[in-house]
Amino acid sequence: xxxxxxxTISCDPITESDPGMSANITAxxxxxxxxxxxxxxxxxxxxxxxxxxxxxxxxxxxGAILATGTEGSIVGTPPLTGLTVRxxxxxxxxxxxxxxxxxxxxxxxxxxxxxxxxxxYNTRTWVWDTExxxxxxxxxxYGTNVGPGWWIVQAADFDAQAIEKGYPDDTIDKGWMIFTxxxxxxxxxxxxxxxxxxxxxxxxKDGYDIGTLTFSxxxxxxxxxVNDGNMKQYEYHIISTxxxxxxxxxxxxxNGDGGEAFFxxxxxxx
Numbered sequence: 638x639x640x641x642x643x644x645t646i647s648c649d650p651i652t653e654s655d656p657g658m659s660a661n662i663t664a665x666x667x668x669x670x671x672x673x674x675x676x677x678x679x680x681x682x683x684x685x686x687x688x689x690x691x692x693x694x695x696x697x698x699x700g701a702i703l704a705t706g707t708e709g710s711i712v713g714t715p716p717l718t719g720l721t722v723r724x725x726x727x728x729x730x731x732x733x734x735x736x737x738x739x740x741x742x743x744x745x746x747x748x749x750x751x752x753x754x755x756x757x758y759n760t761r762t763w764v765w766d767t768e769x770x771x772x773x774x775x776x777x778x779y780g781t782n783v784g785p786g787w788w789i790v791q792a793a794d795f796d797a798q799a800i801e802k803g804y805p806d807d808t809i810d811k812g813w814m815i816f817t818x819x820x821x822x823x824x825x826x827x828x829x830x831x832x833x834x835x836x837x838x839x840x841x842k843d844g845y846d847i848g849t850l851t852f853s854x855x856x857x858x859x860x861x862x863v864n865d866g867n868m869k870q871y872e873y874h875i876i877s878t879x880x881x882x883x884x885x886x887x888x889x890x891x892n893g894d895g896g897e898a899f900f901x902x903x904x905x906x907x
Contacts, residue, residue: 661726667693668734671722679741681713683720696721712745713738715758716819749835749847752878754818755905763814763883765858766904767792773809774798774859779888779898780845783876787897799859802867807858813906814857823855831855835875841894846874850885857885857901864897865890873901881905 662670670691676682685695686708695704695711698719703711713720717740723733743750743758755761765773773795775785790798796808806812806827815824816833824830831854839849851872852860861867868890876884885901892898 661728661730662724662732664732664734667691667722667724667732671734673720673722673736675738676710679739681715681717681740681743681746683711683713683738685709685711685722691724693722693724696723713740714746715740715743715750715754747837749837749875749878750818752880753816753833753835753883756880758818760815760817762906763816763903764906765792765795765809765812766882766902767809768904769902771900771902773902774900776863776897776899779886779892779896780841780894782898782900783845783886784884784902785900802859802861802863804859804861812858814903823852823857825855825858829855841874846876846886847878848875849873850875858903860887860901862887862889862899870899876900 670689671685671687671693673683673685673695676684685693685704687693690707692705692707694702696702697713697717698721703713703720717738719735719737721733721735723731725731750758753761767773769784771784771786772789772791775788775790777784777786792809799805799807799812804827807825811826813826817823821832821834822830823833831852833850833852835848835850837848840846849872853871856869856871857873860870862870870887873885873887876886878884881904883903885903886898888896888898
């Protein structure tokens, strides 16, 4: 989820043939050779360069690689609190240094961050979308329906489904999910915690969905495949998301475009 431009070297951190690395260097020597600049004070844009030329990697505070090269630019996604620059010595040892960063304004960030985690890029609580005209949950045609289209379960009928399937804390009034950007955590009303990740390159097809949302350690509210023994479902297609709504879909295992899928309609808690 980091946008990189201006990279001049391949993804390998350092190779023995790198002309900029003739001998092992220390962290202090590495820092003296790397210029890391915040493009605009307070913003999430940075540039880096090396002199003498040296291939380095730039990572965020969680260890995610943001860039590899001798120079380039980075647009960091929230939350960004620190940057680490590292290089590999000729003996394969890793040398690095870290800087704290202060971000007061995020620019050019994919909209999914604000949609999933709220305008402050912090936390957002999701509940069942009881105003949705196509119900809160149910099944339909994968790749065609954008919400329940065959078996449409409205809010008034949903609690019986949740209780029958062993999820009494996922009902209309009790059910909630809290997404927290720091650590990409998720907590659900049934007392479980886990994490979420997304991949906007894995859409089923243009105009239908925008990518996938994957849960780890827990599932969303009533995140099960009813027609496959109530099996827990961890990966979902994001049908749509905006400032107030989140629609998810998961095909029945083995089904492709045109087959059966289940749908989940959520809204942001006010």
